[in-house]
Amino acid sequence: MRNKLASFFLLVLLLSSCTASLKIIDKPIVFDEERKELTLEYMSSRYNIQQKEPTIEPIMIVLHWTVIPTLQETYKAFYNSKLPNWRPDIKSVSGLNVSSHFMVDRDGTIYRLLPETIMARHVIGLNHCAIGIENVGGTSDLPLTKAQLKSNINLVKHLSKKYSIEYVIGHYEYTNFENHPLWLEIDSDYRTVKDDPGTDFTLKVRAAVKKYNFKPIPNN
Numbered sequence: 001m002r003n004k005l006a007s008f009f010l011l012v013l014l015l016s017s018c019t020a021s022l023k024i025i026d027k028p029i030v031f032d033e034e035r036k037e038l039t040l041e042y043m044s045s046r047y048n049i050q051q052k053e054p055t056i057e058p059i060m061i062v063l064h065w066t067v068i069p070t071l072q073e074t075y076k077a078f079y080n081s082k083l084p085n086w087r088p089d090i091k092s093v094s095g096l097n098v099s100s101h102f103m104v105d106r107d108g109t110i111y112r113l114l115p116e117t118i119m120a121r122h123v124i125g126l127n128h129c130a131i132g133i134e135n136v137g138g139t140s141d142l143p144l145t146k147a148q149l150k151s152n153i154n155l156v157k158h159l160s161k162k163y164s165i166e167y168v169i170g171h172y173e174y175t176n177f178e179n180h181p182l183w184l185e186i187d188s189d190y191r192t193v194k195d196d197p198g199t200d201f202t203l204k205v206r207a208a209v210k211k212y213n214f215k216p217i218p219n220n
Contacts, residue, residue, distance in 0.1 A: 022158045027075065027111040029099055031118065035081035038096040039119050046094070047128050047184035054119045060130040060167040060182070061156055062123045062174070063205060064100065065138025065196040071105045074136055078103075078113060093190055096121050100132035102155060108147030110155055116163070123174050124192065125185035131159060135197055144201050152201075153208040166215045170202035171195075176218050 039054035068074045077084070078099040099120040103111045114120050122132035133155060135148045156168055169176075171194045177183045206214070 022110070022154050024102075024110045024112050024155075024158075027103075027113060029075070029079045029113045030081050031114065032081060035096070038081060038094065039121075042094045042096045042121065043119060043128060046186060048186065049128060049184070055117050056119045056128055056130075058116055058129060058131045058159070058163045059165060060126060060169065061159060061165055062126065062130045062132050062169055062171055063152060063197045063202055064122065064132060064134045064171045065144060065198070065201075066103075066134050066136050067138050067196070069137060069139070069142055071103065071111075071136050074103060074134065075111075075113075093187070094121070098122060100134040102131070102133045104133060104135045104148050104151045104155070106136050106142070106145050106148060108145070108151040110151050116159065123171060124190060125183045126174060126177060128184055129182055131163075135201075138196055138198070144197060149201060149204055152205050156205060156209050157212075160209070160212050165212070167217070168206055168209065168214050169217060170197055170199070172199070173202070173217050180218050 036054055040051065043049040043051060043054060066074045066077075068077060078097065080097055082095050083097045099113060100122045101112065101114045101116050101118075101120055103113055105111070116131050119127050120132050121127055122134070123130055133152060135144050135152065137144055137148075156165075159165060174194065175191065
């Protein structure tokens with residue numbers, strides 16, 4: 001009996017260690033009544049989704065890069081509820097500010113900006129089902145780091161254990177879903193050209209998590 005109890009507590013300890021091994025720091029952006037209403041309005045006007053709360057059931061993870069060089073500058077860009085004036089290309093569609101659920105700094109530190117089940121505006125047509133992971137940097141002067149790659153892999157694994165994730169995509173692949181049932185954007189002209197977070201980075205993440213048997217990206 002004593003051996004069985006010892007084995008049980010060892011198993012609990014090991015499971016706890018595995019859960020605690022991924023450190024996520026909560027660094028919430030503003031989610032006030034204004035952002036809630038703007039999110040609900042976005043869901044209604046862009047996706048024809050009528051809800052009382054701006055919640056999602058995540059089945060996709062979208063990887064991004066910020067092109068903004070520092071964590072604090074990126075955080076400042078996402079922080080407020082309303083879109084700043086320097087994004088006229090998408091402000092005409094909605095005043096809801098862009099954001100993401102997670103941000104990975106250049107040293108690999110993972111920050112959570114929003115709960116995973118709250119909709120964030122980070123990918124056209126798919127926000128209603130997608131968790132966004134932003135990576136600080138992404139320019140030729142500041143390419144994404146090995147530490148960021150490792151953190152993205154671990155974060156995808158972590159999220160796949162919590163939710164029924166079916167797809168892991170780079171932001172540059174979002175238009176492949178235009179003829180897919182998950183695509184809900186009503187405006188055929190509302191598209192932006194994306195190349196983040198780079199093909200190499202995305203493929204390395206997918207290769208490291210292939211045991212989860214995510215679905216292949218549609219050929220549009």
